[in-house]
Amino acid sequence: MVTIQETELKERGQIAVSRAKKLNRPILVSEVHKVDTINPLSFFNIGRDNFLGERFFWKDPKGEMVLVGLGISKQIQSDQATDRFFHVEEKWRDFLKDSIIFNPYKETAIGPVMFGGFSFDPHKTKTDLWSKYADSLFHIPKYMLSIIGGQTFLTTNIVCTQNDNYKLFEKVIEERTQVLSSLETRNEIKFARLIEQKEIFPIEWKETVENVVNDLKAGPLKKIVLARELRLYFEDAIMVESVLDNLSYQQQDSFIFVFESNGDSFVGATPERLVKKQGDQVFSTCLAGSISRGKTEEEDRILGQSLLTDQKNLIEHSYVVEMIKEALEESCSEMILPDRPQLMKIRDIQHLYTPVIGKCHEDASLLLLVERLHPTPALGGLPKQEAVEKIRQVESLDRGYYASPLGWVDYRGNGEFSVSIRSGLIQRKEASLFAGCGVVADSDPESEYLETSLKFRPMLRALGGK
Numbered sequence: 001m002v003t004i005q006e007t008e009l010k011e012r013g014q015i016a017v018s019r020a021k022k023l024n025r026p027i028l029v030s031e032v033h034k035v036d037t038i039n040p041l042s043f044f045n046i047g048r049d050n051f052l053g054e055r056f057f058w059k060d061p062k063g064e065m066v067l068v069g070l071g072i073s074k075q076i077q078s079d080q081a082t083d084r085f086f087h088v089e090e091k092w093r094d095f096l097k098d099s100i101i102f103n104p105y106k107e108t109a110i111g112p113v114m115f116g117g118f119s120f121d122p123h124k125t126k127t128d129l130w131s132k133y134a135d136s137l138f139h140i141p142k143y144m145l146s147i148i149g150g151q152t153f154l155t156t157n158i159v160c161t162q163n164d165n166y167k168l169f170e171k172v173i174e175e176r177t178q179v180l181s182s183l184e185t186r187n188e189i190k191f192a193r194l195i196e197q198k199e200i201f202p203i204e205w206k207e208t209v210e211n212v213v214n215d216l217k218a219g220p221l222k223k224i225v226l227a228r229e230l231r232l233y234f235e236d237a238i239m240v241e242s243v244l245d246n247l248s249y250q251q252q253d254s255f256i257f258v259f260e261s262n263g264d265s266f267v268g269a270t271p272e273r274l275v276k277k278q279g280d281q282v283f284s285t286c287l288a289g290s291i292s293r294g295k296t297e298e299e300d301r302i303l304g305q306s307l308l309t310d311q312k313n314l315i316e317h318s319y320v321v322e323m324i325k326e327a328l329e330e331s332c333s334e335m336i337l338p339d340r341p342q343l344m345k346i347r348d349i350q351h352l353y354t355p356v357i358g359k360c361h362e363d364a365s366l367l368l369l370v371e372r373l374h375p376t377p378a379l380g381g382l383p384k385q386e387a388v389e390k391i392r393q394v395e396s397l398d399r400g401y402y403a404s405p406l407g408w409v410d411y412r413g414n415g416e417f418s419v420s421i422r423s424g425l426i427q428r429k430e431a432s433l434f435a436g437c438g439v440v441a442d443s444d445p446e447s448e449y450l451e452t453s454l455k456f457r458p459m460l461r462a463l464g465g466k
Helices: 006-022 040-046 086-098 164-186 204-219 240-250 295-310 311-329 366-373 384-396 447-460
Strands: 025-034 055-059 065-070 074-080 100-102 112-116 134-138 143-148 151-160 193-200 225-236 255-261 265-270 273-278 279-292 332-336 342-343 347-359 405-410 415-419 421-428 430-439
Touching: 006 025, 006 100, 006 151, 006 164, 040 055, 040 065, 040 143, 040 164, 040 240, 055 112, 065 112, 065 273, 074 086, 074 430, 086 112, 086 134, 086 366, 100 295, 112 255, 143 342, 151 164, 164 279, 204 225, 204 384, 204 430, 204 447, 225 384, 225 447, 240 255, 240 265, 240 447, 255 273, 255 421, 273 366, 279 447, 311 332, 311 347, 311 366, 366 415, 430 447
Parallel strands: 025 100
Antiparallel strands: 025 151, 055 065, 055 255, 065 143, 074 134, 112 134, 112 405, 143 151, 193 225, 225 430, 255 265, 265 421, 273 279, 273 415, 279 347, 332 347, 342 347, 405 415, 421 430
């Protein structure tokens, strides 16, 4: 069992209450403790009883960073469509102002961290499907487990008001102790049985692809990404813990995430980084162009080689490379960008992949970079604004957080956002899976339909389908 000294939290809490009285507004107290090894899946699972709907999970592809949040000490949300990235950043800075942070360590992603994301298109008419998620939504957790390079840290965040007293901190200490002691118990994970899967308007979707192809031949647009939905129905309520467990085993080379809100769970295993910022270093990924994996090593090699020489996919990939290069050049003084793509191979699919590294200017915040990059041509199209407007017109799907930026920012300005593809929304006994493909002037509707079917596989398998 993990034990943490309690007296420091009470002392810091009293200082925060005094500061809250003086400034007449809430003050954050955050403290970080280095602890013994904790299994991140177990930490997420024990939150089911007391923090269901208030959890998040994040793992990077190399397993060098895992973040798990339980509870919400502060929520930053907005349905404001204009300047939404700036609006969230401003609220985050205001929240951190005058806070009391005890963190003697240099690692990123410890101390105050906000986790969440943005909808794909805030101007798209919202449906009931995504009613539990604001267009911009971030959680600052009460308790956060951070596993960084094999070291384990626990952050506790408390928001104090001028009316609070020592009882608040006693309650937090008691709750934290209970959370840590619960790690010794084994939580039962039940797998819900899939009873039906239903493609949403597949014929209409193919017709839309055909119409868009005709538009692309006649107009200024170069590419449009169209997405569709697969709805799953289960015998019992789905335990997101079981899906997370499957993804952790099946998709180890991907970003794995869960983001809960008001009872719904957005979950996925995406191969695509949007942007990472660590100090003045910026990392991004150009990922566009895909083909299936082979059943044998030789077949896999042949498929990969054909992807590396396929003109349609190479053109699609070049659009993404050029756009990301232009977006980062505004904020970076230096940039390293390979001349040609390589292959990224994950369980079901191999992609054309070009990594980008840059050194950013001092005033370039992570959310500013997210705003400039979203959506890349791999998820929206080209030209960017015209493509998003076309998607808004012709796509019946409410994408919500699908294909959107999802990730974290710490109080020092470091953080990372993925592009939340290969994902699904879990709602009690039902789940929606999402997949999209890039449509260009020579696209074939049936081929694009089959590509989206391939992209459903990771989440379908994790939920017990085939």
